[in-house]
Amino acid sequence: MSTPTKPVTNDGQHALWDRLRARTSARIGLGRVGTALPLDEVLKFQFAHAAARDAVHTPLDMAALAHDLAPLPTLLLASAAPDRATYLRRPDLGRQLSAESAALITPERCDLVFVIGDGLSATAVQQHAAPLVRACLPELVGLSIGTIMLVQEARVAVGDPIGAAMGARMSIVLIGERPGLSVADSLGIYLTYAPGPGRMDSERNCISNIHGHGGLDYAAAARTLGWLVREGLKRGLTGIGLKDERPALERSSAQPPILPKP
Amino acid sequence: MGVYQCDHHGQRFRFNSLREVMAHASPLRSGDQLAGLAAPTAAARVAARYVLADLPLGTFLEDLLVPYESDEVSRLIVDSHDKAAFAPVRHLSVGGLRDWLLSPEADTASLRAVAAGLTPEMVAAVSKLMRNQDLILVAAKCENVTAFRSTIGLKGRLSSRLQPNHPSDDPAGIAASILDGLLHGAGDATIGINPALDNVPNAMALVAMLDELRERYAIPTQTCVLTHVTNTLAMIEQGAPVDLVFQSVAGSEKANNGFGVSLSVLAEAMDAAHSLKRGTVGDNVMYFETGQGAALSGDGHHGVDQQTMETRAYAVARAFKPLIVNTVVGFIGPEYLFDGKQIIRAGLEDHFCGKLMGLPMGCDVCYTNHAEADQDDMDVLMTLLVNAGCGFLIAVPGADDVMLNYQSLSFHDILYLRSLMKVQPAPEFEAWLESMDMLTPGRQIRAPEPSSRLARLFDQQGARG
Known part of the structure; x- marks a missing residue:
């Protein structure tokens, strides 16, 4: 009969796993109870999953977000998905505005419109959207920025009808990314030149993994955004044609290392 | 009509x-x-x-x-x-x-x-x-047997793909996850990385690292970097040690176009991999992944339901005599498979349909955080699949893929299945585990010990990075 053994009971093994854990966030060297995970690891996993689930299902507090953004002007909108359950099943509805919301938008003929949507992590948006917008503003000096649109039950492409209705030259969509177990509050930015019906995902630029657990920080994201916005407006495009032209952009599209390399 | x-x-x-x-x-x-x-x-x-x-x-x-x-x-x-x-x-x-x-x-x-x-x-x-x-x-x-350096799909056996993904492809981090998996007896279907940076130079570096590691410990398995088929073709042309050609496929020409593939490019890649003659006990060189919803997602479903389109993807796979076909059943999200019940049903359908068509089916028993599912649902599906004679399952450290941000099975889950249902790894791999003193007299995977040969070897040579 074999007895339950954890690798951490031995000093040599302990040191090895500690060294290896420094190189990856993967759940390695967890030990065993029989064939199963030790209870502590089971509960750690469940807690991480619970945090990710809460990030998906906790509603975005739109009023609090508007308050955080003040005095910048904001408008509160909703997509055509009436609730979270519908939103998760019907991505097409999350890409459109509700009829009531569409009627609220008036043209502003601005260069840029910020669209902030909850996406799959309201947690990310609640935490990062306002400070990220503030970090971006100095990078966008000289460009006209319209009313900031806050959208509930939003997918990335909801920026297309909004941008078109605003008459904006480019839309900047800030949205909560699909949460993982290690990071539940990651924000992404999507840029679309000449937003409107029929835009494809290949016509957008993405700056992803903006979060505080080894992800991209606000300043770095804002610098990348500033460069992409100016280049995109100058060249009259976003998407594939604007990729791979600057090392910084490559860095932003890749997932950053969890720990600095020794 | x-x-x-x-x-x-x-x-x-x-x-x-x-x-x-x-x-x-x-x-x-x-x-x-x-x-x-x-x-x-x-x-x-x-x-x-x-x-x-x-x-x-x-x-x-x-x-x-x-x-x-x-x-x-x-x-x-x-x-x-x-x-x-x-x-x-x-x-x-x-x-x-x-x-x-x-x-x-x-x-x-x-x-x-x-x-x-x-x-x-x-x-x-x-x-x-x-x-x-x-x-x-x-x-x-059904028993559909394929082989490369290990033999997959024999009755009474269950193989696993060791999936050591890393958020930034750090070789030492990937090696750490591989060691963890090997110590749990995982990896006999393949050791395969989904790269975070999907380009040829990075894939070349990763496949060279995998091959070196496999050679060093003489592991009877095959390695794979799951990059686009055209990248793999370029890697083969540049002399990379490619065992398996990976590609996601779907059930229509249009959906496959969305993946950037056609039947002819798959045939070209299969021929290129065959020309390397790297297999020892067989020459099945293709690794396909599929999943219900892929055709709809790629706007190539032709008004046909997603389960039928998925089965058509198996016709694509069948034409290329693959080593393994993996349905990544819960990865696509709740707009295609809403909850644990739908994921479990789809996993059983995919496995059945693939096996009836003669394919070496395996499954990534998995879900995303916006689906109504959890590890309890995965326990049910994996237990059912092994009863159904599933050839292989995907396994990652602690069931948490830290690069792709979804939950699959853990190495521990594979141990549970071996213990409960007395299913052994591929025969070549089982013999290797025995040679590394990793099996108990009851043919179960030993808990890692201070004297563990593999850990010791790894400690001396592998983890210096």
């Missing part, structure tokens, strides 16, 4: 096409609802099954769900249909096929013989008339 109908309890149910019969007969799932293809009522769903049950199998050779002229997958299905293999079942209806599959006459040998005579549409159709237990029972009778 006819109108199909049936009467039940004074109600007439009409279906405007074979596509509609198939879609309405499918168990409820969010992807068919999203596509507007699902049965309008629960009664209509069962009515469609009545209609389907009476249809002769030959219907599917005449009334093509996706036109021959406009789709190379349909042409592949029709042109490669083996009439001799079909002969023993050609007189049957879909319901008759269900009954035959469940009968003692349908044994391992006769199922193997009939596989090339069954089109994906026939297989998808019969699956819609089968309960979960039927899907399990029949799949367990």
Whole structure:
């Protein structure tokens, strides 16, 4: 009969796993109870999953977000998905505005419109959207920025009808990314030149993994955004044609290392 | 193209096409609802099954769900249909096929013989008339064996793909996850990385690292970097030690175009991998991944339900004699498979359909954080799949893929399955585990000990990075 053994009971093994854990966030060297995970690891996993689930299902507090953004002007909108359950099943509805919301938008003929949507992590948006917008503003000096649109039950492409209705030259969509177990509050930015019906995902630029657990920080994201916005407006495009032209952009599209390399 | 109908309890149910019969007969799932293809009522769903049950199998050779002229997958299905293999079942209806599959006459040998005579549409159709237990029972009778450096799919065996992904492809971090997996006896189906940075130089570096590691410990398995098939072709041209060619495939030409692939580029890649002659006990060099919803997601579903489109992807895979075919069942998200119930059903359908078509099926038993599922659902699905004779499962450290941000099975889960159902790894790999002193007298994986040869070797040579 074999007895339950954890690798951490031995000093040599302990040191090895500690060294290896420094190189990856993967759940390695967890030990065993029989064939199963030790209870502590089971509960750690469940807690991480619970945090990710809460990030998906906790509603975005739109009023609090508007308050955080003040005095910048904001408008509160909703997509055509009436609730979270519908939103998760019907991505097409999350890409459109509700009829009531569409009627609220008036043209502003601005260069840029910020669209902030909850996406799959309201947690990310609640935490990062306002400070990220503030970090971006100095990078966008000289460009006209319209009313900031806050959208509930939003997918990335909801920026297309909004941008078109605003008459904006480019839309900047800030949205909560699909949460993982290690990071539940990651924000992404999507840029679309000449937003409107029929835009494809290949016509957008993405700056992803903006979060505080080894992800991209606000300043770095804002610098990348500033460069992409100016280049995109100058060249009259976003998407594939604007990729791979600057090392910084490559860095932003890749997932950053969890720990600095020794 | 006819109108199909049936009467039940004074109600007439009409279906405007074979596509509609198939879609309405499918168990409820969010992807068919999203596509507007699902049965309008629960009664209509069962009515469609009545209609389907009476249809002769030959219907599917005449009334093509996706036109021959406009789709190379349909042409592949029709042109490669083996009439001799079909002969023993050609007189049957879909319901008759269900009954035959469940009968003692349908044994391992006769199922193997009939596989090339069954089109994906026939297989998808019969699956819609089968309960979960039927899907399990029949799949367990199929045995589809493939080999490269290890032999996969033998009865009484369960292999695993060790998936050591890392958020930034750090080689030392990847090696750490590989060691963890090997110490749990995982990795005999393949050791395969999904790269975070998907370009040729990075994939070249990773595949060289994997090959060096495999050689150093003389592990009888194959390695793979799951990059686009055209990248793998470029890697082979540049002399990289490529064991397996990976590619995601779907069930129509248009959906495959969305993946940037065609049948001809897959054939070119298979030939290139064969030319390297790296296999020792077999020459199956292809690794395909599929998943219900891929065709709809790629706007290439042609109004056909997602389970039938998935089965058509197996026709693509079948043409290239793959080592492994993996349905990544819960990865795509709740708009296609909403909850644990739908994921479990889809996993059993995919496994059954693939095996009936003669494929070496495995499964990534998995879910995303926006689906209504959790590890309890995965426990159910993996236990059912191993009862169904599943060839291999995906396993990652602690069930948490830190690069792709979803949950799969853990190395521990594989140990649970081995312990509960007495399934052993591939024979070559089992012998290697024994040589590394990693098996108990009861043939279970030993808990890592201070003296563990592999950990010691790794500590001395591998983890210096």
